[in-house]
Amino acid sequence: MSQTPISQLFSADHPLLSVEFFPPKTEEALEKLVESGDDLAFYQPDFVSVTYGAGGSTRDRSAQACQLLRDEHEFNIMPHLTCVGASRDELAETINGLYDSGYRNIMALRGDPPKDADSFVVAENGFAYASDLVAFIKELHPDIAIGVAGYPEKHPEAPDLATDLRHLKTKVDAGASFITTQLFFDNADLYRFLEEADKLDISVPVIPGIMPVLSVKQIKRITSMCGASLPKELESHLNNAGEDKELVRQIGIRWATEQIQDLIEMGLPGIHLYALNRSDVATELMSAFRTATVSE
Ligand SMILES: Cc1cc2nc3c(=O)[nH]c(=O)nc-3n(C[C@H](O)[C@H](O)[C@H](O)COP(=O)(O)OP(=O)(O)OC[C@H]3O[C@@H](n4cnc5c(N)ncnc54)[C@H](O)[C@@H]3O)c2cc1C
Numbered sequence: 001m002s003q004t005p006i007s008q009l010f011s012a013d014h015p016l017l018s019v020e021f022f023p024p025k026t027e028e029a030l031e032k033l034v035e036s037g038d039d040l041a042f043y044q045p046d047f048v049s050v051t052y053g054a055g056g057s058t059r060d061r062s063a064q065a066c067q068l069l070r071d072e073h074e075f076n077i078m079p080h081l082t083c084v085g086a087s088r089d090e091l092a093e094t095i096n097g098l099y100d101s102g103y104r105n106i107m108a109l110r111g112d113p114p115k116d117a118d119s120f121v122v123a124e125n126g127f128a129y130a131s132d133l134v135a136f137i138k139e140l141h142p143d144i145a146i147g148v149a150g151y152p153e154k155h156p157e158a159p160d161l162a163t164d165l166r167h168l169k170t171k172v173d174a175g176a177s178f179i180t181t182q183l184f185f186d187n188a189d190l191y192r193f194l195e196e197a198d199k200l201d202i203s204v205p206v207i208p209g210i211m212p213v214l215s216v217k218q219i220k221r222i223t224s225m226c227g228a229s230l231p232k233e234l235e236s237h238l239n240n241a242g243e244d245k246e247l248v249r250q251i252g253i254r255w256a257t258e259q260i261q262d263l264i265e266m267g268l269p270g271i272h273l274y275a276l277n278r279s280d281v282a283t284e285l286m287s288a289f290r291t292a293t294v295s296e
Helices: 027-035 037-041 056-073 088-100 130-140 161-174 187-199 216-226 232-241 245-265 279-294
Strands: 016-021 047-050 077-082 105-109 145-150 178-183 206-210 270-274
Touching: 016 206, 016 279, 027 037, 027 056, 037 056, 037 279, 047 056, 056 077, 077 088, 088 130, 105 130, 130 145, 130 161, 145 161, 161 187, 178 216, 178 270, 187 206, 187 245, 206 245, 232 245, 245 270, 245 279, 270 279
Parallel strands: 016 047, 016 270, 047 077, 077 105, 105 145, 145 178, 178 206, 206 270
Antiparallel strands: none
């Protein structure tokens, strides 16, 4: 597949399917991830996104993962990019490099504060907000499709959803083509978010992000960082499963499958899968997506 701006892929009768990877820490794990692309290719994701880490070596691996997934499997790739620790000149170099390598999509993010810091630190001559990065990319390469992050339960630093949505609107007005959401487990949170976004005339497509629970410990860590909440019903299923890891996994997959079915029925323009680099999980959920779209 050639590198196509995602903005050109949205259509009324075909919800998009995307899957996200994070760059593995070792060369061996990276190879394994790329090999697993064969299984994913069967389900023809419309795009594959690759996260961008805070440090130098993970950034190199992000670039490597993007290139390998593109070259080996011809996936339409959306590299992520953050403002963390980079000046405008450095960001321009990265963006121009991506463009010259043929990429036509970028997920533009502010990034998180480093582990040992309380709040985000703006790099010297860098950007404070993702909206600044969006405007910068748009100015450099107007034909790149830009995705931005949306938070159905608000961003953890935002005082309330209304304030966060006003900032989301700034990102869209700066040139974002679509929004991918943070993970959430209660579709009602997303529908509330969409209603409020609509009131602000945020009219670009919103792709809901779905992550299955695969382990209680892992999901508690992730939700405490990103501010997503676990519905009581899901928590109670997980408590009943106790230490039975396989049962926890089955509960997680079933919950995510039901979320996907409902979102497709409600006419959402796509589904983004946070599959935690697990190709078995990604393929199960991709299969659920395809079944839901066929029965629509
Ligand atoms: C789909 C998705 C993919 C992600 N991928 C990555 C990744 O690859 N690498 C990574 O490090 N992190 C990633 N993240 C995490 C993200 O970097 C963090 O959530 C980060 O804390 C915020 O990034 P943002 O782009 O949403 O920031 P912003 O949109 O800049 O918002 C950050 C905070 O500032 C507030 N704000 C925005 N504009 C203003 C303004 N003008 N004035 C005052 N306040 C303002 C917002 O309300 C929010 O609270 C991802 C998140 C999502 C949802």
